[in-house]
Amino acid sequence: MQPVYIGMDIGGTHIRVLKNQTRTVLKTADFQDFMDVIDLLVQPSIPTHIVCALAGPIDHEGGVSPPNIKKWGRVDPKKIEKKFPQVKIRFINDLVAHAHGLEHAEQKDLHLLKKGSMPDGKKILLIAPGTGLGVAFKDHAHVYPSEAGHIDCPAYGQEGEKVYQNMLKKYGHHIQRSTPNLGAWKEGFADR
Known part of the structure; x- marks a missing residue:
């Protein structure tokens, strides 16, 4: 039996899914919790490898609580792997995933906020406004997650x-x- 590979970018409004090279966009509001998404995508007894990119700090042991999907509560990878033993699931902060993928982006997919030059051209600030505001910083090959979208900013x-x-x-x-x-x-x- 061939394994199934699933990549998901889970946002507060949409869930973008790539399952064995087939793209699908789902509405986050259509799912009561993360397990409903897994139930839709996973077939019993078929080996499945899942990577989920979502907002918030990632804790593989304690689970993940996406700040932009309050009704889901904590997403527990152990609960998923208990129900579906053939599933291996990993989580990554969504902006960290995007920052790692920047080198593969085409110029048409990028928006320049301000022209200028950097000494080495290897520092990038990634900002992603959506239901929330995602932020990550890439310095050469190192990517640093941020919770900048979940902080208070004073009026200026x-x-x-x-x-x-x-x-x-x-x-x-x-x-x-x-x-x-x-x-x-x-x-x-x-x-x-």
Whole structure:
């Protein structure tokens, strides 16, 4: 029996799946938990190797809690391997995975934020706005994960203060908002 290879990029809105060279996009909201995704993709008794890229810190022993999919709670690899003994599963931070893949990206897939030159051209900051905000840093061959998308940032200057005040009026004391189209940020700039 030929083994099955599955790669997944799990986001707060979509789950992009590559299963034996076949691409599929699923809606994250359609699944009550991660085990529902596994039940859909894994066939009993067929050896299966899975790599999942998802947001948040990765803990292979204690499990993973994707910060952008609260209803899933903790994803436990041991629980998956207990139900499906033929499955081997590994997790990687999504932006770490993307940073490792940058050398294979085509120029058309990249967006230059600011022209300039670097002394050695080997330092890269990867920013991925989606349901959350993913960030990773690559220095030569070393990739460093970040939880920059899950930290508070202060308002900066008069313009930043106006955005903050507009959002504070709308959302209350603590502003923690994530939208697929960054609509909240547009609202914050409305009265500039």
